[in-house]
Amino acid sequence: MSELFRTIIEHVSLYAIPVFLFLIPVLAFVKKVKIYEEFVEGAKEGFQVAVRIIPYLVAILVAIGMFRASGAMDVFVSILSPFTDWIGFPAEVLPAAFMRPLSGSGTLGIVTELMTTHGTDSFIGRFASTIYGSTETTFYVLAVYFGAVNIKKIRHAVPSGLIADIAGIGAALFICRIVFG
Numbered sequence: 001m002s003e004l005f006r007t008i009i010e011h012v013s014l015y016a017i018p019v020f021l022f023l024i025p026v027l028a029f030v031k032k033v034k035i036y037e038e039f040v041e042g043a044k045e046g047f048q049v050a051v052r053i054i055p056y057l058v059a060i061l062v063a064i065g066m067f068r069a070s071g072a073m074d075v076f077v078s079i080l081s082p083f084t085d086w087i088g089f090p091a092e093v094l095p096a097a098f099m100r101p102l103s104g105s106g107t108l109g110i111v112t113e114l115m116t117t118h119g120t121d122s123f124i125g126r127f128a129s130t131i132y133g134s135t136e137t138t139f140y141v142l143a144v145y146f147g148a149v150n151i152k153k154i155r156h157a158v159p160s161g162l163i164a165d166i167a168g169i170g171a172a173l174f175i176c177r178i179v180f181g
Contacts, residue, residue: 136164
């Protein structure tokens with residue numbers, strides 16, 4: 001069963017991006033969408049949004065720097081590692097899981113360090129990479145999106161985003177245990 005699952009995953013991962021790169025222009029041609037003009041218009045809008053969200057980005061980057069420099073991540077890892085060890089979650093990957101909702105580049109640094117230390121084909125390297133790909137930079141995205149449209153009251157967005165991140169981490173652990181065992 002796990003070998004069949006691994007084969008399916010390998011085929012999907014091999015062909016997914018080339019299929020999308022082929023299908024998008026074909027569908028645009030069929031629907032008579034002017035691809036270049038739409039791209040340029042989107043780039044203009046993207047630049048305007050980027051200018052509006054700079055204060056929000058600065059705020060979130062300062063908060064991330066403070067979180068990392070304060071040692072709070074080390075405290076969280078030491079508190080949770082007995083539980084994560086019990087469920088088969090390597091404690092080495094906990095910093096990547098904690099950093100992911102805050103910063104993509106911070107998480108990439110942690111994942112790169114894990115791969116340098118443990119190897120890219122190790123369970124830890126593959127698990128950290130899967131977490132990186134199956135979760136989102138929740139706080140960064142909320143700062144950017146809500147800041148772009150000047151929304152101040154975010155209601156359930158943070159809990160929903162964090163629940164989705166936890167689900168992504170749980171799914172990553174489940175899938176990696178099956179595929180990379």
